[in-house]
Amino acid sequence: MNLFNNRRRFLGASMAAASGVAVAGTGLIASAQASAAQPGGNVKEPAVIGYPNTKGVQIERVTYPARNMGTSIIANVFKPAGFDQRKTYAAIVVTHPFGGVKEQTAGxxxxxxxxxxxxxLxxxxxxxxxxxxxxxxxxxPAQRLDDISCAIDFLAQQAYVDAARIGSLGICAGGSYAMGNAQTELRVKAIATVSMFNLGDARRNAMGLLSYEERIKRLKDASEQRSKEARxxxxRLVPVVPESAAEFTDKTPDLYRQGHEYYVTARAKHPNSPNRYAFSSLPLQMAFFPFDxxxxxxxxxxxMIAGELADTKFWSDEVLAKAQEPKELFVVKGATHMDMYDKPQFVVPATAKLTSFYRQYL
Structure with a gap:
């Protein structure tokens, strides 16, 4: 019963976050537009928050098309120490969480x-x-799925990448995007997730725990907001995680408490990750069914890699039950959802497992 109640509180809080308080967005939008206009070239430091590059990895900042949008995607490509341009390598696309950027856990x-x-990448x-x-x-979500394919487009053009050995890794919501993309993107040969978060399920009816009337009310509000923006x-920007610890209650799940610590404090805060998303995109999120x-x-x-104590582990369990072989759920003892983002005692065993997985299948 406690597990059910915890899951109910988690899903309810997820829905509440989706309909959060409006914030003045002009400054954030202007800042993001300025960042997007910067061309590729030298890598901005730090390429990875909180993890110095001491093992000789080469990092290259690249720009390539978002094919269906007529815009550009900015990425960092990481090449192993001793990289040889004449050789070919297995490659892995890493997709960041909802609200994140490439310099955080994906990097x-x-x-x-x-x-x-x-x-x-x-x-x-x-x-x-x-x-x-x-x-x-x-x-x-639809563009997020194609963003993975756009990354594969880029990698497949590189002479140093073996196009028959490309894998996909997604973290948190990036995991549900990696899973959704792989169903039709056959260039992906091996798929892995860390702390998978089903954004569509979290934004819809919370596995039946959100009433139909509440769901329709949120859709109505978001649709009206889209009309306002069209005019x-x-x-309207709303928070991804609580902006202040003062907002916590006894019902705030660990995911959002720890999400605040990760995204809003010095632990992993980044100027391009302002802890906001456009509320008018909520209906698009509700229409996302990545496990179908x-x-x-x-x-x-x-x-799938999940923390033993993660309040989101049930989504990895759901995929494990539905997926066909070969499949595996690797549980990291003592870890919560957010612990898997950057804490060395949990990231190291996860990385070891990912390494053996990709070496076996790519």
């Missing part, structure tokens, strides 16, 4: 895997970070 996992001999999603797309800070009114055809990924392998 950290990309760095660790590059240390193990893979070419990896961590990018900013369309509408976010340094990548293009307006209105700023939109969360558009030229400011974009997960069984079609087989015979390509799936690895």
């Amino acid at each position: 950290l996992y990309a760095m660790h895997l590059a240390e193990q001999g893979f070419v990896t 961590a990018y900013d999603a369309s509408y976010q970070g340094e990548s293009g797309g307006e209105p700023r800070l939109m969360e558009v 030229g009114e400011p974009v 055809q997960v069984e079609t990924i087989s015979p390509r392998p799936i690895l």
Whole structure:
């Protein structure tokens, strides 16, 4: 019963976050647009927050098209120490969480895997970070799926990448995007997730725990906001996680308490990750069903990594039950959802497992 109650509080809080308080967005939008306009070239430091590059990984800042948008995606490519342009390497696309950017946990996992001999790519999603797309800070699942394919487009053009050995890794909501993309993106040969978060389920009816009337009310509010923006009114931005610890209650789940610590404090705060998203994109999120055809990924392998104490682990369990072989759930003892983002005692075993997985299947 306690597990059910915790899951109910978690899903309810997820829905509440989706309909958060409006904030003045003009400054954030202008800042994001300025970042997106910057060309590729030298890597901005730090390429990975809180993890110095001491093992000789080469990092290259690249720009490539978001094919269906006519805009550009900015990414960091990580190449292993001793990289040889004449050789070919297995490559891994790393997709960041909802609200994140490439310099945070996606970059950290990309760095660790590059240390193990893979070419990896961590990018900013369309509408976010340094990548293009307006209105700023939109969360558009369909485009997020294609962003992964755009990264594969880039990698497949590089002479040093073996196009038959490309893998996908997604963290948090990036995990549900990696899972959704792989169902139709057959260039992906192996799929892994860390702390998978089903954004569509969290934004809809919370697995039946959100009433139909409440769901429709939120859709109505978001649709009306989109009409306002179409008429030229400011974009309404709402928080991804609580902006202040003062907002916590006894019902705030660990994911959001720890999410605040990760995104809003010095632990991983980044100027291109302002803890906001465009509320008018909520209906697009509700329309996202990333697990619907997960069984079609087989015979390509799936690895899911989740913390033992994560209040989101049930989503990895759901995929494990539905997916066909080969599949595996690797549980990291003592870890919560957010612990898996950057805490060394949990990231190190996760990286070791990812390394053996990709070496086996790529």
